[in-house]
Each structure stands twice: as C-alpha cells, then as structure tokens.
Amino acid sequence: MVLATDAVIGAVVPVLISTAAVALLMAALAAVIRRTADMTPALTVVGSVSAALAGIAILAGFAPGTARLDVGPAGLASLDIGFDGLGAVFLVALGLSGAAAALSIVGQRARSRPEGAAFPLFLLSMGLVFGAANGFAFLFAWELMALLSALLVVGLRPSRTVASAGYLYVAMTHVATAAILVGFALLGTGAGGNLQFETWRAAAAGLSPATRDVVFVLLLAGFATKAGALPLHAWLPRAHPVAPSHVSAVMSGVMIKAGVYGIIRFAVDILGAGPDWWGVVILAMGAASAVMGILYALMQQDLKRLLAFSSIENVGVILLGVGAAVVLAGHGLAALAALALGAALLHSVNHAVMKTLLFIAAGSVLHATHLRDLNRLGGLARLMPVTAAAFAVGAAAISGLPPLNGFAGEWLTFQGLIAGASATAVPPLLRFGMAAAVGALALTAALALATFVKATGIAFLGVPRSPEAAAAHESAAPSRIALGMLAAACVALGLAAGPASDALGTVARGITGAAAADPVAAAIGSLPRNGGAPAWSALAGGLLLLAAIGGLLALTERARRRTRTKDGSVAIRQTDTWTCGIAPQPAFQYTATSFAKPVQFFFRRILQPDRQVEVAYHPGTRFPVSIHYRSEITLLLEDRVYAPLHAWSIRFAQLVRRLQAGPMQLYVAYTVVAVLVLLLWAR
Amino acid sequence: MDAQLGDAAAMVVLAILQLIVLVAVAPLLAGTIRRTKARLQGRRGVPLLQPWLDLIKWWSKAPLNGGPAGIASRLAPPIALGAMLIAALLVPFLAWRGPLNGWGDLLVVVGLFALARFAIALAALDAGGAFGGMGASRDVAIAALAEPGLVFALVIAALAAGSTDLGAISWFGLRAGIGLLTPAHLLGAAAFAVVAVAETGHYPVDNPDTHLELTMIHEGMLLEASGRPLAMLMLGAQLKVVILASLFAAVFFPFGAATELTPAALAIGLVAGLIKLLLAGQALALLDATLTKVRILSLPDLIGTASLLSLAGLGAHLLLAS
Numbered sequence A: 001m002v003l004a005t006d007a008v009i010g011a012v013v014p015v016l017i018s019t020a021a022v023a024l025l026m027a028a029l030a031a032v033i034r035r036t037a038d039m040t041p042a043l044t045v046v047g048s049v050s051a052a053l054a055g056i057a058i059l060a061g062f063a064p065g066t067a068r069l070d071v072g073p074a075g076l077a078s079l080d081i082g083f084d085g086l087g088a089v090f091l092v093a094l095g096l097s098g099a100a101a102a103l104s105i106v107g108q109r110a111r112s113r114p115e116g117a118a119f120p121l122f123l124l125s126m127g128l129v130f131g132a133a134n135g136f137a138f139l140f141a142w143e144l145m146a147l148l149s150a151l152l153v154v155g156l157r158p159s160r161t162v163a164s165a166g167y168l169y170v171a172m173t174h175v176a177t178a179a180i181l182v183g184f185a186l187l188g189t190g191a192g193g194n195l196q197f198e199t200w201r202a203a204a205a206g207l208s209p210a211t212r213d214v215v216f217v218l219l220l221a222g223f224a225t226k227a228g229a230l231p232l233h234a235w236l237p238r239a240h241p242v243a244p245s246h247v248s249a250v251m252s253g254v255m256i257k258a259g260v261y262g263i264i265r266f267a268v269d270i271l272g273a274g275p276d277w278w279g280v281v282i283l284a285m286g287a288a289s290a291v292m293g294i295l296y297a298l299m300q301q302d303l304k305r306l307l308a309f310s311s312i313e314n315v316g317v318i319l320l321g322v323g324a325a326v327v328l329a330g331h332g333l334a335a336l337a338a339l340a341l342g343a344a345l346l347h348s349v350n351h352a353v354m355k356t357l358l359f360i361a362a363g364s365v366l367h368a369t370h371l372r373d374l375n376r377l378g379g380l381a382r383l384m385p386v387t388a389a390a391f392a393v394g395a396a397a398i399s400g401l402p403p404l405n406g407f408a409g410e411w412l413t414f415q416g417l418i419a420g421a422s423a424t425a426v427p428p429l430l431r432f433g434m435a436a437a438v439g440a441l442a443l444t445a446a447l448a449l450a451t452f453v454k455a456t457g458i459a460f461l462g463v464p465r466s467p468e469a470a471a472a473h474e475s476a477a478p479s480r481i482a483l484g485m486l487a488a489a490c491v492a493l494g495l496a497a498g499p500a501s502d503a504l505g506t507v508a509r510g511i512t513g514a515a516a517a518d519p520v521a522a523a524i525g526s527l528p529r530n531g532g533a534p535a536w537s538a539l540a541g542g543l544l545l546l547a548a549i550g551g552l553l554a555l556t557e558r559a560r561r562r563t564r565t566k567d568g569s570v571a572i573r574q575t576d577t578w579t580c581g582i583a584p585q586p587a588f589q590y591t592a593t594s595f596a597k598p599v600q601f602f603f604r605r606i607l608q609p610d611r612q613v614e615v616a617y618h619p620g621t622r623f624p625v626s627i628h629y630r631s632e633i634t635l636l637l638e639d640r641v642y643a644p645l646h647a648w649s650i651r652f653a654q655l656v657r658r659l660q661a662g663p664m665q666l667y668v669a670y671t672v673v674a675v676l677v678l679l680l681w682a683r
Numbered sequence B: 001m002d003a004q005l006g007d008a009a010a011m012v013v014l015a016i017l018q019l020i021v022l023v024a025v026a027p028l029l030a031g032t033i034r035r036t037k038a039r040l041q042g043r044r045g046v047p048l049l050q051p052w053l054d055l056i057k058w059w060s061k062a063p064l065n066g067g068p069a070g071i072a073s074r075l076a077p078p079i080a081l082g083a084m085l086i087a088a089l090l091v092p093f094l095a096w097r098g099p100l101n102g103w104g105d106l107l108v109v110v111g112l113f114a115l116a117r118f119a120i121a122l123a124a125l126d127a128g129g130a131f132g133g134m135g136a137s138r139d140v141a142i143a144a145l146a147e148p149g150l151v152f153a154l155v156i157a158a159l160a161a162g163s164t165d166l167g168a169i170s171w172f173g174l175r176a177g178i179g180l181l182t183p184a185h186l187l188g189a190a191a192f193a194v195v196a197v198a199e200t201g202h203y204p205v206d207n208p209d210t211h212l213e214l215t216m217i218h219e220g221m222l223l224e225a226s227g228r229p230l231a232m233l234m235l236g237a238q239l240k241v242v243i244l245a246s247l248f249a250a251v252f253f254p255f256g257a258a259t260e261l262t263p264a265a266l267a268i269g270l271v272a273g274l275i276k277l278l279l280a281g282q283a284l285a286l287l288d289a290t291l292t293k294v295r296i297l298s299l300p301d302l303i304g305t306a307s308l309l310s311l312a313g314l315g316a317h318l319l320l321a322s
Helices: A002-032 A034-059 A085-104 A113-131 A135-154 A160-190 A197-204 A209-227 A236-242 A245-270 A276-299 A303-330 A334-369 A385-398 A405-421 A428-460 A477-495 A497-512 A538-562 A592-602 A636-659 A664-682 B002-040 B050-059 B071-090 B106-126 B130-161 B166-180 B183-200 B227-252 B263-290 B296-320
Strands: A067-071 A079-083 A523-525 A535-537 A573-575 A610-617 A624-632 B064-066
Touching: A002 A034, A002 A113, A034 A079, A034 A085, A034 A113, A034 A497, A079 A085, A079 A113, A079 A135, A085 A113, A085 A245, A085 A334, A085 A477, A085 A497, A113 A135, A113 A245, A135 A160, A135 A197, A135 A245, A160 A197, A160 A209, A160 A236, A160 A245, A197 A245, A209 A245, A209 A276, A209 A303, A236 A245, A236 A303, A245 A276, A245 A303, A245 A334, A245 A497, A276 A303, A276 A428, A276 A592, A303 A334, A303 A405, A303 A428, A303 A497, A334 A385, A334 A405, A334 A477, A334 A497, A385 A405, A385 A428, A385 A477, A385 B071, A385 B106, A405 A428, A405 A477, A405 A497, A405 A535, A405 B106, A405 B130, A428 A592, A428 B106, A428 B130, A428 B296, A477 A497, A477 A538, A497 A523, A497 A538, A535 A538, A538 B071, A538 B227, A592 A624, A592 B130, A592 B296, B002 B050, B002 B071, B002 B227, B002 B263, B050 B227, B071 B106, B071 B227, B106 B130, B106 B166, B106 B227, B130 B166, B130 B183, B130 B227, B130 B296, B166 B227, B183 B227, B183 B263, B183 B296, B227 B263
Parallel strands: A523 A535, A573 B064
Antiparallel strands: A067 A079, A610 A624
C-alpha cells in the first residue's frame, strides 16, 4: 500500500512538469492564432502553476532527487532535463512569478502576436535553464531565454530609447554567454568531452587550480551579468523599465535569478570548495550591488526604474549569502555554509514574489495614469485602493519588515554573515570582512526602507500632483486578483518562513555536503526554539505581532465609531492639513526628489549630484517669478567605466573597418597572407 | 513536563510583569527627562506625571482627520505601538532574558523598530502636507546613517557571546562580570549610545519638545495625528526610549539583572533596571539641556563617527583578540 502510494506520488512530479511544458507550448501556439489569442494568459497560468507545484513537490520530498525527462537522443546534443532540489527552488520562484504575471494580463491583448507567443515560451525557456542537466541543454535554454526576453523588451516597433536599451541588453548578455561558453568548454574538456553536469562535478576536483580559477572567473562574470550584479549591471536599469510590466515582473523576479542559479550551480555546486578569494569576490560584488543598487534606487523618480535598481540591490543581498557560503565551504564548514546558502535561496524565492507584485502594481499605475514619474503621481490610494494596499504590503516586505517574507531572508543572511564572522577556522581578516558585510547589509536595509516609503508614499498617498493622477482608475479584476494573491503570499511566506527555510536549508545542506547531524547555527522556526541559538519564531512571533496590531486597531476604530452622531453620519471632523495657515496645495507636498534629498546630500561623494537652479526675478526686485530646479546624479560606473569602454570599442571597430575597404583583391590578399602564415606556423 | 509547564507559566507572569512595568515607566521616564531638562535650563518644569496626563487626555479625545489622510494614518498608530510592545517583550529587563526570549533576537528588535518607522513615515506622507514629508524624509535618512552603527555595536556583543540571542548575550555578560569590559565592548557601547540618541530623537539630532516648523523631525511626522492615534504614537515613542535603554543595559551592562526567576531576584532586577533607565534618562536630559542641535547636513559626521567607532570595536574584537 505504502509502495503504491509512493509510486503514485513519484509519478506526480513528471506529470506536473509535462503539464507545465505542454500548457506553455499551447499558450504560445494559441497566441499565434487570432481566434485563440485570448486563451494564452489562462494557459500560461495553468503552466506556471503546474511548474510551481512540481517544484514544491520535489522540495517536499515527494519525488526522488531528480525527475528526468529525456528529450531527444542521448549523446552530445541531447536535451537532458532533470530537476534536483536546487533547480526545484528556482522552479517554484518561476511558477509563482509567472502565474501572477500571466494572470495580470488576462483579458489584455499583447502588443503583437509574436510577443504574445514569446511570453509563455520565455517562461518555458527559464524552466529549461533550471532543469538542464547537461551543458548543451543549458546553453540552448540560456540562449532561448536571452533572445525571447530581448524580443519582449524591445518589441517589434521600438522607439529609439527602447531600441538602444535593447541593444545594450543583447550585447551584454551575449558577451556573458561567450564567457559561459568558454567556461563550459574548459569544464567539458576536463571531463573528457562529456557534457553531463554530474560528470563535471566529479571531474572538477581533478582540474588544476589555475584552470579552476579561470573557469570560476569566466562563469562568475557570465552569470553575474545576467544577475545584474555590479559592476556588470549596466543593462538592467535600462531594459527593465521599458519592457511591458508583466515582462519586467518576470525578468526582475525570475530571469535575473537565473544568473544567481548559475553562480550557485557552477561556482558552489559543481566547482566545489575553492580558495578564499572566490568567496571574497562574490561578497564584494554582493555588498557593492546591495549598497549602490539601493542608493541609486532611492534617487530615481521613475517608478519602474526605481524597482529595477532595487532588483540589483536584492541580487546583492542574495550574493552576500552565496559569498559567505563559498568562504565557509572553502574552510570545510559545511553546516555554516549551508546556513548562508539557504538564506540566499530563501531570499531568491521571496524576492521573486515581492518584485513581481511591485512591478505588476507599477504596471497598473502606468496603465491607469500613463505615468511612471513619481513626481506627477500622488493620492492613488483613494482611486486604486487594491493596487495601493498590495503595493504597500510588497514595499513593507521588500524593506525587510517583520512579519513579512522579506524579513526572513534578510534575517537568515545576517545570521549567515555573523556565523562567518564568528567562525574561528576562518582567517581573522576574512572574519572582519564578513562582519563589515553585516554593516553593509544593515545600511542596505535602512536605505531600502527609505526607498519604499518614498515609492509608496509619493505615488499612493497625499493628493494627486497631476491631472492624469487625479483621473486614475483601479485596474481590471484579473490584475487585482494577481496582486491580492501575491500580497497574501508575502504574508504567508513570512509566517511560514520556518518550514520554507527548513526545506531550502535541506537543499543547501545537500549542496555543501553538510551532515544531517551537524547542528543548525540559527533557525527560523514555527515555534520558539531554545538552546541559545538565535531564532525568529516566524509563525508564533508573527501572529503575536499581528494580534497586537489588530487589538490596538480595534481600540482606535472603536474610538472613531463612538464619535458618530445619532443620525449615523461620521463625526470625525475633517480639517485642512497644517500648512502654516494657508490653503493646502498639491505642490506643498514633498516630491520624490525632495524626499531623497537628505540621503543624496549624505552620500554626495558617491552620487555626485549635478544641481542646477535657475531663478528668474521680477525686473528690478528680488521677487522670484519662476524657479527651475534640475538635479541629476552621476552613475559612476556608467560614466567612468562604461562610457570610455564604449567609446574605445567604437574606435576599435572603426579601425577594424579600415581592413574591410571593399575591393575583392584586398580580401584575396588577406586570405593568401593568412594561408601563408598558417603554413609557416604549422611547419 | 511539569517543569516545562511551570517554566511557561513563569514566562507568562514575567511577560505581564515586564509589559506593565515598561509601559508604566515609559511616560514617567519622559517626565523625568523633561523635569531635569527644565531644571538645568532654570525653569521649574511640568509635573513628572504630565506625559501620562497628556496620554490620558489624548486617549479620550475624538481624532481629527487632516486633509486627504486615509487608511495609512489609521493603520500606522496601531502598527507602531504594536511593534514596540512586542519589542518590549523581547528585550531583557527584569531578568537576564526577555519574557519572549527565543521568539526573536536582537535583529528582530531592530526589524520591529524599522516596522514602526515605515508605518509612521507613510502616515506622515498621507496627509499631503509639507511638514509630514519633511519629517519622514529626514527620519528615514537619519535611520540610514544610524542603522549600520546600531547593528555593528550589537554584533560586537553578539560575536563575543557567540549568539545574536539577547538572553545569551545578557547571560554571557553576567557570567563574564568585569571581564566583559574589553576595549571592543566599550567601543561598541559608545557607538550604541550615540546611535541611540539619534534613534530616540534627542539632542543633538532632534528636539522632542519642538514644534518650530522647520526643525521638526519626529514631531513633524506626528503633526496631523490627534486623539487616540496620537496617544498611541506618543506612547510608542516613549516606549522606544525605554526599550533602547534596556537593550543598552542588557547587552553592555547587564549587571543586576535577575539570573533566576525568583521574586527576590526579580525585585533586585526591577530596581537595577529602573536605576539604569533613570540614569539613561538623565543623560539624555543633560544632552538636551547643554548641547546645540547639529545641522542636519552635518549629521553624517556625528553618526558616521559612531559607526566607525563600532567598526573599530569589531576590528579590535576580531583582529586583536585572536
């Protein structure tokens, strides 16, 4: 009986994965045919939900370690798909994000038929990336993902700015793929030409240290570009804002995690323990991405650009966990490494949920007002209450506030870093580095709070700053349902952080090779755990917090109700907001720019603001007629590194073009010279 | 089993006791701060009970709604006070461990502070006035400076104790006795003190008694609040002072806290805790009365110094000790 049940449950995972693949393919097919195009989002939802369920089933241990679907002939060019725990974690993130994003566009027409078909295929390609079990399948899926996302960003008739953002994205993603390709070639050569990841894992230990270092650098550079980590992030804040919002949601929520997945899969899982500097490089990238990402996010006035920079920040937070794991694994501290890696996995899933929510809500705002500029929004909470409430929950979650899910991931990351700083087996300087990373994470969390108070408060609270904002309307029902479910997920994943982190911790322990008996250094639990280990009892503590808030709310609301007069009208006296005795105007409110001003000033050495104030005075007096204020920050890396690099590569291309003068005789001469040189060299 | 049950019962009693004491003391502490400040400035000052009387007055008044203020203003006071009440149960005060020890560590306390700040800042933007925005914008910016210093200072103690659990840290301090006072520890304590002043909105960062429009930070955010919501926000702010002072005492100077849950030990712990609170309050009053406010633009120098102090403490702990 037990066996039979096991067999049934064991079959569930392949069935779910097949359902997901078939549903997504059908969704793409439906999008191409005019009469069925309306079914595409629904089919995409079905496919995504199946994918999420499959991932959860694998994580819950319903299936043996891998669920394998062999597509195509075995051998060099086989598409070998199988999900282990690590792949399943990211499959869950993909399923949740994809389902909500697809649900939010139910009833909407895609910009064009190819784009309508590209979205489900894009989700499918990401699923293949997470499930690929050999180098060929991985690169195939990776390229598919890159090209489809590029199509979705650029569209068929792009404007000039969109096209330039798209070109930058395509260029950077292909340079990254080239680096990955070379890294794979080295790994494959080491494994005797075999492309299975299992073989690579076994062969990686046998590579020379120098080769391992080269492979590490190539793969890290390649995957960090996709993840949008500093200093390889330049494409991200350009490409994400211009994409349609449901695409931005999945790109920020899941696609950049494919880069994180790559780093974990290849730098931690397959390459195994490495020298200290591997971890230090990842930690440094993480700290830089987290702090700079959120600092730039806070400075943005474009809502979607703000969210894009915040994604860089969260990738940085995830990389802090990964980096600590690499350092600790390098010193044989498998259990502590698993703690840090588990934190990275938890934050990856949580960020997928939060960022999908925020981008869909930003899309609703864009749809309702045609505005992304925070300085022209305001007061939307009255006009679109569901969107506003969901955005506020997502903002609180991504600011790392208890009892929501963002707090759980950041808490575990803190614990991973502190565990690293207190590990005596690690050299003191490295411990100090990890302790410093704790400070970077604290700074990041505080700046994230500032950023999302600004985004929520300026866009949704106060009074509208423009006629467009005043004429806003609530989004359509599917979009509201998607937002509500994502907000509920933020709360649920926060309260259920115990089981969630246990499941992901098991995956992480499997990767770092921690024994089951190794003690857990810190834990999120559903009940208080004792024994002196630091804990956050997410369920009990979270519920107690919610109960306290609820009780106090009942007290204030009762006071409000009591002040109703006998005829039932509310007696709450409405007054004007205090503005020194004159009638309030929308322009009195703080704007997105002014809200960020103190931080911009505090960090002026890094941000290098360029501020221009033009005042026109009434002739002959000191009374101003008009004041124009313009302020821009400097994106240091873009201006100091990327711009010169760009100029240099254009110059190089022009030099190369001189070789391509046009006459056929010249090309024949090149060929002759090349053959001669080769003959001489081969002699 | 019986022992566990007894343990749980003791914790419930401890929780109720600690909550009552801290909530009762918080406005009183504010009263003593104001009294000392007034005396130092050559005034007689208001009665010690005045903060309590104010709270009771606001509690029974009908709230006014400022301009477009809506749901954010209604939710913020319960969220802010609720977060502080939970934090008050996590922090050790009477004994070496807080009543809810094991439910959350020092990072959870920092997280609860952030939750309260998030709610209050949004409520400040809700009414659509200039002063709310001004207060919120400054408050979150100062928090961005203060938080690394706060976490650094606490992590020094956590590394020494080997855990971020507040009970474990406090227990470690009680066991270590005078040996607790290492250079790293003292640097951390100094940094914490500076940051706590910024977090609680006292001189030289903010003036808790001001209503001069352009200088308000915390008061600016509460400008549109009235009635019972205002009472909740004020009590929350007063509780924050008590919690930070208790946190400081538990982490850096735990001496006197009860090491066992007997009435006698708890009574000594209560007296020791109240004396520490009073001392912390008097120190704040001294700052309020003797310092001029630092320009907000120069705050990074002050708070950045605190962060560097605690970074130096971390270095001393990790690089010198080993």
